[in-house]
Amino acid sequence: MESIINHLQSVRDESPIVHNITNYVVMNNTANALLAIGASPIMAHAHPELRDLVKISGASVINIGTLDEYWVESMILAAKAANEFGKPWILDPVGAGASAYRNETITKLLEHSPTIIRGNASEIMSMAKVNATTKGVDSTNTSDEALEAGIALSKKTGAVVCISGEKDYVILEDRVTAIENGHQLMGRITGMGCTATALIGAFAAVVKDPFQATVSAMCVLGIAGEMAAEKAKGPGSMQLRIYDNLYQISDTDITNLAKLSSLSDNDL
Amino acid sequence: MESIINHLQSVRDESPIVHNITNYVVMNNTANALLAIGASPIMAHAHPELRDLVKISGASVINIGTLDEYWVESMILAAKAANEFGKPWILDPVGAGASAYRNETITKLLEHSPTIIRGNASEIMSMAKVNATTKGVDSTNTSDEALEAGIALSKKTGAVVCISGEKDYVILEDRVTAIENGHQLMGRITGMGCTATALIGAFAAVVKDPFQATVSAMCVLGIAGEMAAEKAKGPGSMQLRIYDNLYQISDTDITNLAKLSSLSDNDL
Amino acid sequence: MESIINHLQSVRDESPIVHNITNYVVMNNTANALLAIGASPIMAHAHPELRDLVKISGASVINIGTLDEYWVESMILAAKAANEFGKPWILDPVGAGASAYRNETITKLLEHSPTIIRGNASEIMSMAKVNATTKGVDSTNTSDEALEAGIALSKKTGAVVCISGEKDYVILEDRVTAIENGHQLMGRITGMGCTATALIGAFAAVVKDPFQATVSAMCVLGIAGEMAAEKAKGPGSMQLRIYDNLYQISDTDITNLAKLSSLSDNDL
Numbered sequence: 001m002e003s004i005i006n007h008l009q010s011v012r013d014e015s016p017i018v019h020n021i022t023n024y025v026v027m028n029n030t031a032n033a034l035l036a037i038g039a040s041p042i043m044a045h046a047h048p049e050l051r052d053l054v055k056i057s058g059a060s061v062i063n064i065g066t067l068d069e070y071w072v073e074s075m076i077l078a079a080k081a082a083n084e085f086g087k088p089w090i091l092d093p094v095g096a097g098a099s100a101y102r103n104e105t106i107t108k109l110l111e112h113s114p115t116i117i118r119g120n121a122s123e124i125m126s127m128a129k130v131n132a133t134t135k136g137v138d139s140t141n142t143s144d145e146a147l148e149a150g151i152a153l154s155k156k157t158g159a160v161v162c163i164s165g166e167k168d169y170v171i172l173e174d175r176v177t178a179i180e181n182g183h184q185l186m187g188r189i190t191g192m193g194c195t196a197t198a199l200i201g202a203f204a205a206v207v208k209d210p211f212q213a214t215v216s217a218m219c220v221l222g223i224a225g226e227m228a229a230e231k232a233k234g235p236g237s238m239q240l241r242i243y244d245n246l247y248q249i250s251d252t253d254i255t256n257l258a259k260l261s262s263l264s265d266n267d268l
Numbered sequence: 269m270e271s272i273i274n275h276l277q278s279v280r281d282e283s284p285i286v287h288n289i290t291n292y293v294v295m296n297n298t299a300n301a302l303l304a305i306g307a308s309p310i311m312a313h314a315h316p317e318l319r320d321l322v323k324i325s326g327a328s329v330i331n332i333g334t335l336d337e338y339w340v341e342s343m344i345l346a347a348k349a350a351n352e353f354g355k356p357w358i359l360d361p362v363g364a365g366a367s368a369y370r371n372e373t374i375t376k377l378l379e380h381s382p383t384i385i386r387g388n389a390s391e392i393m394s395m396a397k398v399n400a401t402t403k404g405v406d407s408t409n410t411s412d413e414a415l416e417a418g419i420a421l422s423k424k425t426g427a428v429v430c431i432s433g434e435k436d437y438v439i440l441e442d443r444v445t446a447i448e449n450g451h452q453l454m455g456r457i458t459g460m461g462c463t464a465t466a467l468i469g470a471f472a473a474v475v476k477d478p479f480q481a482t483v484s485a486m487c488v489l490g491i492a493g494e495m496a497a498e499k500a501k502g503p504g505s506m507q508l509r510i511y512d513n514l515y516q517i518s519d520t521d522i523t524n525l526a527k528l529s530s531l532s533d534n535d536l
Numbered sequence: 537m538e539s540i541i542n543h544l545q546s547v548r549d550e551s552p553i554v555h556n557i558t559n560y561v562v563m564n565n566t567a568n569a570l571l572a573i574g575a576s577p578i579m580a581h582a583h584p585e586l587r588d589l590v591k592i593s594g595a596s597v598i599n600i601g602t603l604d605e606y607w608v609e610s611m612i613l614a615a616k617a618a619n620e621f622g623k624p625w626i627l628d629p630v631g632a633g634a635s636a637y638r639n640e641t642i643t644k645l646l647e648h649s650p651t652i653i654r655g656n657a658s659e660i661m662s663m664a665k666v667n668a669t670t671k672g673v674d675s676t677n678t679s680d681e682a683l684e685a686g687i688a689l690s691k692k693t694g695a696v697v698c699i700s701g702e703k704d705y706v707i708l709e710d711r712v713t714a715i716e717n718g719h720q721l722m723g724r725i726t727g728m729g730c731t732a733t734a735l736i737g738a739f740a741a742v743v744k745d746p747f748q749a750t751v752s753a754m755c756v757l758g759i760a761g762e763m764a765a766e767k768a769k770g771p772g773s774m775q776l777r778i779y780d781n782l783y784q785i786s787d788t789d790i791t792n793l794a795k796l797s798s799l800s801d802n803d804l
Contacts, residue, residue: 025295025311027561027602031726036771041726042631043561046604049635056634066295068314068338070604095310098324099317188515190299190309234512235304244770247724293563293579334563336582336606363578366592367585456783458567458577502780503572 001258005251007207007216012038016058016205020198021045021075023065023094026191029239030061030198036246037220039202045074054081058205061198062114063092064105072105079112088115088204088213091159092197097126110157115210117153118162118197121146128153143167147176160210162218164196169263170214177215180259181222183229189239196221199246215260223257224249269526273519275475275484280306284326284473288466289313289343291333291362294459297507298329298466304514305488307470313342322349326473329466330382331360332373340373347380356383356472356481359427360465365394378425383478385421386430386465389414396421411435415444428478432464436486437531440479447483448527449490451497457507464489467514483528491525492517537794541787543743543752548574552594552741556734557581557610559601559630562727565775566597566734572782573756575738581610590617594741597734598650599628600641608641615648624651624740624749627695628733633662646693651746653689654698654733657682664689679703683712696746700732704754705799708747715751716795717758719765725775732757735782751796759793760785 017040022030027043034041044053047070054060060082062075082089091114093106106127119127121143128149146163150171154161161171168179186192199217207213221242227249228241285308290298295311302309312321315338322328328350330343350357359382361374374395387395389411396417414431418439422429429439436447454460467485475481489510495517496509553576558566563579570577580589583606590596596618598611618625627650629642642663655663657679664685682699686707690697697707704715722728735753743749757778763785764777 023311024292024560025299028296028564028726031561032771032775035724035726042634043559043602044631044635045602046637048605049637052635052637066311066313069316095312098310099312099320101314101317101320188303190296190303232512234515235300236508236511236515239300239511240508240772240776243772243775244768247770247772291579292560293567296564334579334581337584363580366578367580367588369582369585369588456571458564458571500780502783503568504776504779504783507568507779508776 001255003212004216004219004258005254007203007213008220008249008254010206011202014206015040016202017042017056018198018201018205019044019053019057019060019078020063020201021071021078022061022063022194022198025065026194029191030195032243033195033246034198034202036243037199037202045071047074047077050074050077051081054078054087055085057087059087059201060089061092061201062089062109063094063194063197064102065094065194067102067105072108075109076112079109079114083112088210090114090116090118090197090201090204092194093117093119093123093127094194096123114157114159116160116162116200116204116214117157118164118193118200120193121163121165124153124161124163125149160214162200162214164193164218168218168222170211170218172211175211176263178261178263179215179218179222181219181226181257183225185229185232185235185238186225188235219258219260220249220254223253226257227253269523271480272484272487272526273522275471275481276488276517276522278474279470282474283308284470285310285324286466286469286473287312287321287325287328287346288331288469289339289346290329290331290462290466293333294462297459298463300511301463301514302466302470304511305467305470313339315342315345318342318345319349322346322355323353325355327355327469328357329360329469330357330377331362331462331465332370333362333462335370335373340376343377344380347377347382351380356478358382358384358386358465358469358472360462361385361387361391361395362462364391382425382427384428384430384468384472384482385425386432386461386468388461389431389433392421392429392431393417428482430468430482430486432461432486436490438479438482438486443479444531445483446529446531447486447490449487449494449525451493453497453500453503453506454493456503487526487528488514488517488522491521494525495521537791539748540752540755540790540794543739543749544756544785544790546742547738550742551576552738553578553592554734554737554741555580555589555593555596555614556599556737557607557614558597558599558730558734561601562730565727566731568779569731569782570734570738572779573735573738575741581607583610583613586610586613587617590614590623591621593623595623595737596625597628597737598625598645599630599730599733600638601630601730603638603641608644611645612648615645615650619648624746626650626652626654626733626737626740628730629653629655629659629663630730632659650693650695652696652698652736652740652750653693654700654729654736656729657699657701660689660697660699661685696750698736698750698754700729700754704758706747706750706754711747712799713751714797714799715754715758717755717762717793719761721765721768721771721774722761724771755794755796756782756785756790759789762793763789
């Protein structure tokens with residue numbers, strides 16, 4: 001827990017600039033979540049300025065939710081610039097598998113070595129299938145299948161892979177941490193996954209180890225959601241309280257509520 | 269009332285995918301409203317993927333609020349795909365009459381036979397004027413004039429036409445149902461009309477009769493708004509409570525609060 | 537205080553149409569703030585319709601937050617149309633100084649004589665540096681330096697310049713009014729500056745003197761924020777309450793809470 005507390009303190013102390021190329025639906029949410037946690041969001045996609053902005057940022061978040069031809073080019077430019085300047089970049093493959101165009105875009109982006117990839121189980125399974133080696137779709141246990149896909153995707157890309165869901169998994173090759181924070185009502189608010197990715201960006205900007213940064217971000221958001229659910233009457237009040245809690249979350253909250261576990265090889 | 273209760277249950281049970289090409293202002297609102305009611309929103313506009321996404325959706329919602337040349341093309345592609353795959357599509361003619369460009373775009377979209385059209389009185393009157401036969405603007409009773417325009421527009425296009433306002437009308441040629449739910453404070457929240465259109469999409473995806481789907485969607489949103497207004501202190505808390513209520517609304521709420529009436533020929 | 541009360545009453549009575557070309561992140565916020573205060577927002581950027589829409593609006597707000605090539609052209613078209621039709625237009629130079637592209641865009645927009653410019657201290661300082669005459673960055677007092685930059689920018693452009701921050705300044709050449717309303721938590725909500733600019737648009741649409749319009753808008757938003765902070769538990773509940781308060785704010789609230797002062801030459 002201590003590392004999560006330290007990481008959150010670093011975000012609040014350093015207030016890292018997080019550059020986002022994200023979808024129209026969630027820009028407001030993710031900017032608000034970044035501000036609430038103490039980071040400084042920039043949302044920008046214009047080709048002529050991406051290099052300038054990636055350079056001054058601590059991390060770039062690339063989310064393909066409402067992609068089109070111009071924005072795909074923006075994403076590639078940003079990913080290249082992040083590599084050029086040695087900045088972490090985080091890929092959110094929204095809707096992977098839903099269209100051929102999304103799959104092609106993801107394939108292009110993977111060529112530029114994302115530091116971290118965060119998606120839900122179906123997105124990660126789709127990416128592993130599209131781009132590599134899975135055992136097909138006849139696994140009876142979705143959760144196991146997703147985890148296997150995540151491990152395969154991490155091995156193939158070298159990226160930290162985060163699968164979010166009822167239980168979140170953070171994966172780097174054979175290293176897996178499970179996080180059991182969060183609340184089902186978070187699934188009724190648009191952009192909670194995208195918000196997770198944005199927060200990973202904030203933590204990755206100040207924490208050297210992208211695996212630990214991802215674990216901390218997912219755990220903090222999950223706890224903020226659990227705390228919010230205590231009094232929420234539905235997704236409207238839930239969303240509001242998540243921002244309030246990202247702002248207020250204390251070391252004690254983290255100590256009391258974080259639920260992490262490392263999965264040994266036997267669990268896999 | 270029973271049909272509304274059944275329709276809402278179908279949305280919650282089937283969780284239909286609703287594809288949206290909508291405006292930047294309300295994407296977050298309408299995604300949240302769709303999630304709250306139990307549907308699964310997709311927001312996407314890229315030309316290369318529209319056919320794929322319309323195909324997997326139960327309905328498409330096309331809202332021209334922040335249109336431009338690329339997006340108009342997206343809208344036409346989506347409307348064509350909806351017809352190709354036999355999916356209902358719903359047109360929200362935001363700002364009809366405010367610019368020549370909006371009117372031209374609406375004319376193009378009407379060529380692709382929307383299943384349902386929802387607008388406010390001035391938008392529907394503008395559409396009826398632009399595209400057909402009205403008696404001019406010298407009617408002394410705006411409400412009557414709007415209703416006449418709605419009937420004319422429905423007859424001309426074959427679409428169900430919904431005029432939202434203090435009283436909502438759902439029209440299919442000479443069949444008219446009036447809904448007296450809702451609250452004036454809803455007019456102080458951006459995108460309440462767009463939210464109505466999105467919810468119509470959710471109901472149209474699971475209810476075969478687009479007339480009944482529209483009545484149910486408008487009634488449910490109106491009731492959610494009325495319930496929200498009881499404790500709201502302004503448009504901020506009103507918006508939040510509408511999401512909470514869309515999530516929580518019960519059969520009893522519908523039974524107690526729905527205010528529907530069919531207008532006979534004599535009323536018209 | 538009386539003029540602020542009168543100006544707010546004019547916004548509520550006249551419900552001016554405010555045209556916005558603004559960034560994706562805040563469109564929802566600024567539309568909601570405009571509706572809450574009593575204005576009628578239009579968000580539109582399509583080249584073919586800008587002249588039509590600026591013509592029917594009382595003011596245009598141009599915010600460069602998520603600019604790209606198409607949108608920059610939209611901004612220029614709107615600024616030209618505003619001048620053609622004698623409408624005030626308000627520039628929000630988001631991120632001035634963060635990229636060469638932003639600076640170039642601002643230079644182009646300044647050629648079309650904005651009526652009012654609102655930015656934070658670093659944006660205004662960057663604009664004054666980029667486009668004119670400052671004394672460099674070695675001032676020890678940022679606030680003084682910003683104020684000097686604002687005065688220089690106003691003199692160079694002829695625009696009213698508003699610098700928002702802990703204390704807001706409204707500047708027309710050597711005339712300066714300081715406003716000490718607001719709350720630090722407003723900085724943790726995305727788009728509060730953009731919301732300020734949008735509200736300035738609403739006031740400028742109904743108040744002839746752009747200096748007074750700006751003072752009134754900044755003061756009303758600051759008071760709404762102060763009132764919101766009394767019960768807010770974080771940025772989520774803060775944002776919600778600001779909308780509620782913009783809707784509810786009374787003459788008495790303004791009389792009791794407005795903190796204005798004119799700076800004489802000796803203060804500068």
